[in-house]
Amino acid sequence: MPTPPSQATPQPSKAEASGPELPKQYRPSEHEQGVWDRWIASAAFRADPARVLSGQAQPYSLLIPPPNVTAALHLGHALNNTLQDILARAHRMQGFETLWMPGTDHAGIATQAVVEKRLRKEGKLKGALKQAYTRDAFVAEIQAFKDEYEAVITGQLKAMGCSCDWDRQRFTMDPICARAVREAFFRLFKDGLIVRGKRLVNWDPALQTAVADDECYEEEVDTSFWYLRYPLEAPATLPDGSTIDHVTVATTRPETYLGDTAVAINPKDPRAAALVGRHIVLPLVNRRIPIVADSYAVLPEAMATTDEEKNDPKARFSTGFVKITPAHDANDYALWQRHLEAIPLGALNMMSPDGRVSDKHGWTDTGDASVFVGLTMAEARKKIVAEFKARGLLAETKPYRQNKTFSDRSKAEIEPYLSDQWYVRVTDSRLAPAANAALAPEQRTSGKGEGPMRFFPSRYAKTFEGWHDNIRDWCISRQLWWGHRIPVWHKRATLTETTWQQELAPSLGRGSSSRPSFGDMLMGCVDGVRTSFVRVADGCQVDPTRIIPLEPGLEGEYDICVCAASDELAADWQLEAAGFARDPDVLDTWFSSALWPLSTLGWPDTAQASADDPRAGGDFDALLRVFNPTTSLSTAREIITLWVSRMTMFNRYFRGQDLALGAGNGPAPFRDVFIHAVIQDGEGRKMSKSLGNGVDPLDIIATHGSDAMRFTLATMATNTQDVRLPVRKDPATGKNTSEKFDLGRNFATKLWNAARFALEKLEAHTAPHAPGSVIPASLPDRWILSRLGRAIAECDAALANYEFSVYANTCYTLLWNDFCDWYLEALKPTIAADASQRAVLRATLDAILRLLHPVMPYVTEVIYAALSRLPAPAVAGLDIPPPARGMLVRAAWPVTSPAIINADAEASFSRVQALVSAVREVRAQLQVPFKRAITLHMPDAAAASLGQGLGLVTSLANIGSVTAAAPTGPSTPITIEGSEFRLSNLADQIDSGAEKDRLTRLVADLSKSKATLEGRLANPGYAQKAPPHMVQQTKDQLAKAETELAAASAALEALG
């Protein structure tokens, strides 16, 4: 793993630098550290915003999706960071001033959960966290854990070769990022977009915190419907004349009956008229609750009239009566909101934060139900069902399968729970709608897109758009200790005209003529401090100007919430002395990650940021101006809603304010959003610790090398949603690995060996070519340059469209199939004598190294160290200027002139390839050893038309002689493009059986082709409607097949 850079500029190691000659084998571990040190020492990854401001370069920037400090990186990170590094390195080579900003995320709930678990395992924590640890002590434990994992993660990224601007590395809780969080919170609070609300949240009773919807998952579990008899206050007579003294409710959660405040019946239920407005008396609790009419109550199957009603799966289980528990069920809460008048008791919470029945958190009329207090919800269920049964109030129990929600982190069952939380009103037009408006017009399905933001692949724009169209207020408070503490101080006060002065009197007098008073502060007349008054009774926020002085009718209990823009201001106003207590909660992690495009660049106070982090270079002001908005973001699918959305909203909001465009009108934080595929195991499962199917990038780097891993991952980055990586356990090491990575390792080796060969030839023959730029003359030279020109164009297009597998595969084909299989083989006979060919070989290898560098930075850099010592004659049409310091990392991207693409050379060369392949085929089928030089019988005209190609054919196919004379002894036919030639001298004794087999197969193949082509031409519609060139092509093919078939048949007949 790379260590911090040494002070002196490291030189290439002996292995790298022993002259142009390379060691026989490429062993990644012997080179990677040395190459890394040279990159760092030369500040190769350093972005200089001044070059952009002075007009010397265009900016290109990427923000790393900050990995959670919870755990080491896995292959998914390896993929994402490889792709980002490819982009960063390619753009750097293309002349962009490139910033790849690194950093890590504190990952509040995830990290706290992991550390808590770890402490329990180590025996340092028993019982409830909040009893065993103080806040500060626990945060210190997490801090230590964070330091450990941040180092691990950084080490992994460096081992992978990630060319981040490491001096600027950030952490979401470092002072610079913390200031951004503070500023953002304050601005939103001030603008009325952060509000307090009593809402039902997803409560994790194990972690004792609210969790976001996206931190939960659902699972089907076996449970029951219980049928509970609720006694009526007085008997009622139904339309059918019968009299009832109770109603029976069907419920899956009998334990929450302690919080019931109503019973609902469907208005279409015939019994409704007789019952609505009457009351139930809850058993044991003796609470009097009303019956209300609401269509939320599902009609029993027997009463259902419409199809929809009949098909409702709950109809089978329904009695027509539903217990309503607003504090413990989202649907019930919504029903209460529709019947505020009819349900005076509203929401009664009967659970404590640790998931036990409690009469201390909102429920007071305990009555005989005190027997349940203190039980867990599961215990309470059993006991409540038993008590109902004992009293004859349990009508029946039916088994039922139901979807339940669980917490991702603790796996505990989620309880809907009524609690005070902070929300961001993201539905405001300056937030979610502004995010959608940032999309490019062609990526919007509804509404107007006016921004530059594009998703790659484009289908993900729909996910982004749909999310904002349906977005709800974002709950940002978390009942945790690890995170950015909410900068709000609370005080509960009962406000009446008279108590107002008394409640706040100790501080109200603080004002003097020169300073604003405490009252001014509360009214929002003071910079950097803002107050909201939340009426406890209904959670409504009341305008401070109506509180001070208090308007009639607004008396009551209030939560006074003071938000301070800095701790200094909070201290200055002596809030705590005045009885205000700081909110114990922290912010949702995504709140700070949402600011990543701002906070990493020093926002909001770039001068202060420069002072805070001198290592980063003190140029935060230029950094923010040049690199926000960024160019590309590469991230995972599920992150679109969690992170991309919030960054977009915040960047547009805050930058809009900064740039005086108006909140919400600022730039989107990035131009392109690339969504990469998810790596799964061979069975299509997510890689995870619990499944034990994860692969550690460092293990792959150790066995295969960093480049091999990177290259393989790049080939896997197609535009599908998932890619599968079959995993196997290495019996020797016990570690997970995958044979897939052999692809990259073999490719790196191939490159290494090709380079060794080229260097050997270039070293051995040094006679200079004629002065001036080399004009390639030989067929292989013209051909390889043409192939190179095409490959560069394909790579350029692929990278511009985030098609990483296309880029990798193009490089693969160019190097392996074109350069190694054909070009290097073709030049063997001529390279020694041809100085111009040596120049082309050198230039082509140089260009290939440049093209491959973004994906395989280490091996290409090592080879380049050797290659760059050789003279580099210019080759016409190929622009590859020598790089600064002889380092590939600083080299320019290869550029070719359009003229380098040579269709004639390609056509001639493919005839050579076809002829050579045909000869090889005959050799293989007739078992003619490669070493046996054979004779090719070919008319003079045909030989002449091959031109330079003839020499290539004879050397590549080991043709001993070419003659126009007909063979005298045994011979076999080969046909190329409809022409027939013969091969002879194949063996001392010809094996006519093998030859017969070969020709028989050939005749069968050709007959099949002939039939197919004839069939196509016989179709009357084809000749009439297909484009003429298609028809002509088919005719040509048929003619060719017929010629070849005739030749093969004749030869077969001649054999007898």
Added chain:
RNA sequence: GGGCGGGUAGCUCAGCGGCUAGAGCAUUCGCCUUACACGCGAAGGGUCCGGGGUUCGAAUCCCCGCCCGCCCA
């Protein structure tokens, strides 16, 4: 429930209106051929999930269905 992706050679994937459907790995055969056995040369292997339709022509476009996966609710 809504949205999205996928089902092509034994495996992992390209191809997304027109060469007789390709690559890498695996398999078989032959090779230490002036760099490379992590290699070279050759070969075998596919009702392109099923069923309809559009078209001169469909793996590719449309419709219906089946199966797998993901995201959101």
